[in-house]
Amino acid sequence: MKRDMLIKKISSYFNRNWSRFLLTALCCSAIFFAFTYTNVYTETYDIEKFSTAKETIRAPITIENTKETERRIREAVQSVEDHYEISQEVTDEQVNSVIEIFEVVDKVESENLKEILKKDKITSIDKVEYLKQLLQNDAIKELDDSVFISIIEASPNDRVLAKELVSSTLYDVYNSGIKVGEEDKVAKSVVQKLSYTTLSDNFVEEMIPVIQVAVEPNSFFSADQTNEAQKKARDTVEPVMIRAGELIVEEGQLITNEIFEELELTGLLNEERNVYPLIGLLILMVLLGFIIFLELQHTNGDILSSRKLLAILIISFFIVVLMKTISFYVTADNPLYFIAPIATVSMLLKMLLNERIAIVFSIIYAIVGSVVFNANIPGLLNMEVGIYFLITQLVSIYLLAIVKDKAAIIKTGIGVACINLMTVSLFVLLSFEKYDWSDFLLIGIYGFLSAIIATVLTIGLLPFFETGLGILSDSKLLTLSSPNHPLLRKLLIEAPGTYHHSIMVANLSEASCEAIGANGLLARVAAYYHDLGKTIRPHYFIENQMGMKNPHDYLDPCQSAEIILGHPSDGAKLLKKEKLPKEIIDVALQHHGTTLLKYFYFKAKEKNDKVSEQDFRYVGPKPKSKEAAVVSICDSIEAAVRSMKNPSQVEIEKIVSAIFEDRILDGQLNDSTLTFKEIDQIKNVICETLKGIYHSRIEYPKKEEKIREAK
Incomplete structure (x- = not known):
């Protein structure tokens, strides 16, 4: 039975996400192929001997001219005198x-x-x-x-x-x-x-x-000495190579037998030969797409929403177009690829998704870049570009640890600039060619500008993904967590008790989520806003009454329940109106799930035994994510513990265990993908945090007692 349920759950998860992931991977592969096929596809020509070349033609590949090599070997052997x-x-x-x-x-x-x-x-x-x-x-x-x-x-x-x-x-x-x-x-x-x-x-x-x-x-x-001399002469002849990019014929030049042979040898007259590089490129892009699919499958499907998958496609399209545009201006004397702001995509992917995906795509973009900048030579990967792109992206990912504000991105850009200078210096020093100081300075400026442009683009593009696609990034969450946010100010002014309750829930939720590997920052910010619906009728909630009479004493239990049960949907409406991210709205809507409002239910039951339990349950839905489930549990626990007078450690553990048991038996955590191991970890973190808050304190004497002691 358990085995069938497990298989059904895995199958349901796979069916829900695999098609989106596969489509994303295929689209990425298609984008990469569309912008790199010209780098391996060689144009062919219909040329006859002794005709005039209509355009300048260069060799697309590096290949040995065997006929010319053999001719030179014969000449070398014949030039050897008899010994x-x-x-x-x-x-x-x-x-x-x-x-x-x-x-x-x-x-x-x-x-x-x-x-x-x-x-x-x-x-x-x-x-x-x-x-x-x-x-x-x-x-x-x-x-x-x-x-x-x-x-x-x-x-x-x-x-x-x-x-x-x-x-x-x-x-x-x-x-x-x-x-x-x-x-x-x-x-x-x-x-x-x-x-x-x-x-x-x-x-x-x-x-x-x-x-x-x-x-x-x-x-x-001497036949032996003569043969030995001829062998040495043969060995000294270097193979005659036609280098990729080498000029074969200029426009207006006569096509001689020798030129025609070189055109034929390099495949410029054979259209069928172009199919093989395209097949090889297609295989490469299929492999990259397969890696993308596996990585997306490995990541939690709830994290990778359709909007985030769309962001991956947009970022991939953007960087490939940028690389292709720069490649048109790259020459042997001007390695302009060092100025490509490739770190932009790695920083965006880390902030919009997560670090692991950013690292995987950094490797993929480095491979694609080595094809884009291969000087249109089939079979060649520009490893200098690949290494440079990989280093600058990985460095930007590791340096961009915590994004509290734009200053963190700027600091990362400065660090990337320093690493770029070191990397281009590495290439210059490893090169066999001799560089002038002017060349080194030019390449260094390119590396420095690459980091600066990447920083500017990251800061400029981040709001587009956050607002245009509605993607919730850490920087967006940090902005929403500011106490000066209008909604939090509203909560503080109109429902101060609820505000302080939300702060406590946020602390518990963040610590719990970080313990199980969930998004602690999301849980904290969502907890700030989860009870925003109470601002509509703040005095109907006990934490905001502060010495005033409880209005529920004058209401029918059903009316009281209607007010209390409505605050999740009221909060969701306010959040939607202010266009807050969907993840925050979901937590506000789901933080009570479909739990029973027991106090008013049993109060109503005292008056009418036929009252329906369903009328006193929250409309839900149940928490769908780990963060929503954690906020839901911490909300109930904080309220329960706060209602106790001087709770001891044993009492805290009992009430925490009781609430967890009640939620599990009521099926409130079934849709959240929380495991029992994670539930135990959350329980331990909550208990430790609450014990730190409600630790034993010294009972100080009252003012009257101090006066008597003084006398």
Whole structure:
């Protein structure tokens, strides 16, 4: 049975609110989509090759031009020269063969050839023949005898000098590498270098055959080194990117093959390609709408009236239009999005609804802003904008703690201005680009103006939502709580007892509501006005009689009941006439529910047993909200406790428990959504508050007793 009742209650709550929440979420998504689809939708063109461009076209996306990249890679690879590997073995072998000639000549000159050759007379030919026998290099042996004779006949100093110069010169050219076919060219360069030395021209000329034989290729093609060099050249080629916003063709320019390929590559000639970004944007907006729906479902449906849902739509429309308008003037050199007064919406949502909804919508507006300011580049979210919008909104929400007057909004604006300056400084310092002081100053001014404009807009727009839509905000409640309000002045002057009773009820109601998480400020202000109907006939209510005779002593119980039972509706009429918020009127109308006016009922019953109980019940309705239920209970408890003389703590607890029990059994709290746990919390708060008011006091002696003691 209990389970069925619970399911029925949940179903009733869902059916009452889900359609309104879903419609609000869908409308928000539609607003966001309508103002952001141009940021992802790219215009396509019907252009032919070699025609003239009718307008200037820029790239809508960032994409790699693969054909151009491959062409540059080919050019880089082709520009790599063949790599050769120098053979040190060839170098050493050839240079050593030349050195060997001089060493062998020295050996021949130092030995006694007469004994060796068994001849009495040794000629140059004999020396040459003996010398060739000692040489190992066959190519050197093939040289003409005159070459060896000139070396033999040279002085020892010339031979030493020739040996050093020839060998060092050969080492130089060999170390530089000698390729196949370059032998003659290198030999001539060696001879030329030797001609500039101290060697005689004749001797250098005689050495030419030796040099020609000694010069051989020692630099051979290396496939591995060549491939490695080509790979490095390929890796150094950066991909050729077409950047979003980059100029592709200017108006009046000829559409060449290269330009046509870039237009085709960036999708400017393919209309079907535009569908995908729109689908992605639609998915994003559906997700944001789903988040909005869940958040609205999470919030108490009684708090989110249709007027407040309408306020969400108006605020969403306002900020998206504002962002879109600013985006038209944003350039790469002028980040005007920093001036967007985005904090306006977060402060309005907090004051008109609550902090949680303001935080959720701050995240949503930051995401939408990152799309609006994406420079019309599909797939790009401007994270700088998103972070800036999120920080400035969250800061405004947390700084706007208690709104007592407009000064609180101004203080919040100043705090937001400081945080905005810090945030834009963060972006400047994190940026790789170098900013001038003038740029930093401009961005800082934008951030500061954003907070100032947001403050002015918040103060200016708040009355529109409070008056135009009839939304009750904390600032409106604080205005209504002023003792100088005409209706409260009327209550104080015409029904002073009721006024003081209302003050006590307000204190109890605020403390109780805050204990259960309800709107304590609303309960306090509603309590001020809940008995305003008593001002029509103030002397018919006991708290205003003050020493005068009770007029009910001269009236029939039915007539007295009619006067007493009418004060809730009388108060509601006065409040409606003065155009007070509906929430205040509801509390005034519901604060007695359909309870029974027991005193006059039983008094009438003494005269007539057939009197109807229904005639002595308030017309209601029963309290519909937690705040109305709390005011109703506190009203009865305060009146009951005030009627007692020096109530003790035990008596206070008993009467509080009795009133709660009576209201529960009479079904007066059934429509208020109060739980038993919340009722216990309210009971404890009321008892503690009343004990503090009616605590024990020292009984001071009377004036006569003081005089006797003095005597």
